[in-house]
Every structure is written in structure tokens, then in C-alpha cells.
Amino acid sequence: MSSRDLLIRGKGLTKVFGYGSQKTTAVDxxxxxxxxxxxxxxxxxxxxxxxxxxxxxxxxxxxSSGSIEYKGQPRRLKSHADRKRYWKDIQAIFQDPFSSFNLFYRVEKLLLDCIKLQGQKLSKEERYEKMREACSFVNLKFEELHNKYPFELSGGQMQRLMIARIFMLHPKVLIADEPTSMVDACSRSTILDMLLKLRDENEMTIIFITHDVGLAYYVSDTIYIMEKGKIVESGPAEDMILNPQHPYTRQLINDVPKIRSAWDLGS
Structure with missing residues (x-):
């Protein structure tokens, strides 16, 4: 990819928790x-x-140290306006969908907040049409859910609702932290398909955070391998799986039988 396509760059990014003898370097x-x-x-x-x-x-x-650049400029998050502007472009789906929603807000309110975040001036009917369209995209029926609270929904419905929010927000970057770990295999495949469809429609950058090297191999353009806070290896997905250089990468591949077979065939 050309440098013109560069969206987010991290330089020497470090996060330290605690002090003195209790200090832990989580990202190094x-x-x-x-x-x-x-x-x-x-x-x-x-x-x-x-x-x-x-x-x-x-x-x-x-x-704690280091920096992040966004669209070629140092990222600014000092003011509320800075953060709101950044979060309009960058959204996340987390492992536990129930922790991502206010449990005292009905589904309708959660989706309306997406429209407010975009600052769109829409009529009541236009707002409802957007919410219906977003729910339809993730195979949910807005009329059946709009008056329900998050705790009345299943984990799979909540994950789909999170993707419906992304559909409405059209972020430039989506961070998906173990987005399929709490759903069954059938729902997992459906959710991945929905995310990939969003990428194709919006040219959205998707960052999967996962322990599953098999998932990474099948969906990714690029893989970064992290061990003890460090990036120990990175590169195109196929190169990483078929020609791993670092012992930790090899260990992760060995733990997944189908991936190991692909590795054996490629070596």
C-alpha cells in the first residue's frame, strides 16, 4: 500500500501501569x-x-510514552471536542457487548445516539428509517427490538446491535476486540461476514484484536504478533503463517491444527 493510504501510525508506543517495584509494562x-x-x-x-x-x-x-499519528498529524485528544471528533472516525466493538451499552437505555435510544453523534438534522421518519435500515443490515427487526433493554437481548443479538451502530456511524476505523468469542460458530461466521461487508462498502480499516491465529489468517491483510507487550513479528498474513520467523509465532500456529497443516504444505 502507498504512503497516501496511511491512516494510523504508532511510534514507540508504551504503556506502563503502577510505580516502582509494582511497575508493569503492558505495551513496550x-x-x-x-x-x-x-x-x-x-x-x-x-x-x-x-x-x-x-x-x-x-x-x-x-x-506513557511514544505517539500516535492520525491522517499524518499528531493525534489530539486534549479537549472534549478533540475526542468527539476522533471517536466519530474511530469506533470499537468489544468482547462483552453488554459492557458497551447503558443497560438502562432502550434499543431505540442507543441507536438514536448514533444519529446525534453524527450531528445529522433528520425528521422523525428519516431517523426511524435509518434505524430500521441498520437493524435490517444485521438481520434484526427494529420493530421487535426498539422498546427492549439490552438485558432482554441475547449475546448474539447484542453483538449484531453493535454492528448496526457501526453501520449507522460509518467510522473510518473499527477496532474489534474478540468480537465473536461469546457467540456460537454459526453466529461467529455471520458476524465476520457482516464486518467484512462493511469494510468493502465503506473502505473501513478493521483492526481485529484476537488470540485466534486461525481467524487472523483467514480475514487479515496484515498480522502483528504480540508477546509480553512487544510486537515480535509482523507482515502480510500469508507470509506470517506459511513462513513464520519468530518462535512465538510458530508456537501459536502449532496450537491450531488446520493452520499447522497449511504451514506444513507451505514449507
């Missing part, structure tokens, strides 16, 4: 380049630092 001098329309997977086991990195990219955690 990480560099990355994410491009427009690219699908990236950040892969690592639990505790590798991948979710902390995702929260830093999202702007939910402040970096």
Missing part, C-alpha cells in the same frame, strides 16, 4: 502502520498487551 515500544481499507489482526495470548494497545489506539488509555 510498539510501532505500527495501519492503512485505509486494510484488515489488520493483532494476535497474542491473554496478557500479551493486545487489548491495552487497542484501548490506546481508541483513545481510552493515555500512552
Amino acid at each position: 515500544a510498539v510501532d505500527f502502520d495501519f492503512h485505509k481499507g486494510e484488515i489488520i489482526s493483532i494476535v497474542g495470548e491473554s496478557g500479551s498487551g493486545k487489548t491495552t494497545l487497542a484501548k490506546m489506539i481508541m483513545g481510552l488509555l493515555k500512552e
Whole structure:
């Protein structure tokens, strides 16, 4: 990809928690380049630092050192207006959908807030049409859900509702942190298909945060492998799986039988 497509760049990104003897470096001098329309997977086991990195990219955690550039400029998150502008472009889907919604707001209110975030002046009928369209995109019926609270929905319905929000917001970047870990295999495939369709329609950059190297191989253009807070290897997905250089990458591949078979065939 050309430098013109570069959307987010991380330089020496570090996050330290605690002080003195209690100090823990969760993310350690990480560099990355994410491009427009690219699908990236950040892969690592639990505790590798991948979710902390995702929260830093999202702007939910402040970096201890290093920097993030967005669209070629240093990222600004100092004021409420700065953060609102950034979050209009960058959205996230988290592992637990129930933690992402206010449980005391009905579905209709949660979707209306997406329209407000975009600052659109729409008639009541236009607002309802947008909400119906978003629900239809994720195979939900707005009329059946609009008056319900999040705790009245299943985990699969909540994940679909999160994708409906993304459909309405049209962000430039989506951070998907283990988005399919709480649903069954059939729902997992459907949710991935929906996310990939959004990427194709909107040229959206998707950053998957996952422990599943198999998922990363099948959906990604680029894979970053994280171990103990560091990026130990990165590159095009096929190169990473068929010709891994780092022992930790090889270990992750060995834990997935189908991926290991592909590796054996490629080596």
C-alpha cells in the first residue's frame, strides 16, 4: 500500500501501569502502520498487551510514552471536542457487548445516539428509517427490538446491535476486540461476514484484536504478533503463517491444527 493510504501510525508506543517495584509494562515500544481499507489482526495470548494497545489506539488509555499519528498529524485528544471528533472516525466493538451499552437505555435510544453523534438534522421518519435500515443490515427487526433493554437481548443479538451502530456511524476505523468469542460458530461466521461487508462498502480499516491465529489468517491483510507487550513479528498474513520467523509465532500456529497443516504444505 502507498504512503497516501496511511491512516494510523504508532511510534514507540508504551504503556506502563503502577510505580516502582509494582511497575508493569503492558505495551513496550510498539510501532505500527495501519492503512485505509486494510484488515489488520493483532494476535497474542491473554496478557500479551493486545487489548491495552487497542484501548490506546481508541483513545481510552493515555500512552506513557511514544505517539500516535492520525491522517499524518499528531493525534489530539486534549479537549472534549478533540475526542468527539476522533471517536466519530474511530469506533470499537468489544468482547462483552453488554459492557458497551447503558443497560438502562432502550434499543431505540442507543441507536438514536448514533444519529446525534453524527450531528445529522433528520425528521422523525428519516431517523426511524435509518434505524430500521441498520437493524435490517444485521438481520434484526427494529420493530421487535426498539422498546427492549439490552438485558432482554441475547449475546448474539447484542453483538449484531453493535454492528448496526457501526453501520449507522460509518467510522473510518473499527477496532474489534474478540468480537465473536461469546457467540456460537454459526453466529461467529455471520458476524465476520457482516464486518467484512462493511469494510468493502465503506473502505473501513478493521483492526481485529484476537488470540485466534486461525481467524487472523483467514480475514487479515496484515498480522502483528504480540508477546509480553512487544510486537515480535509482523507482515502480510500469508507470509506470517506459511513462513513464520519468530518462535512465538510458530508456537501459536502449532496450537491450531488446520493452520499447522497449511504451514506444513507451505514449507
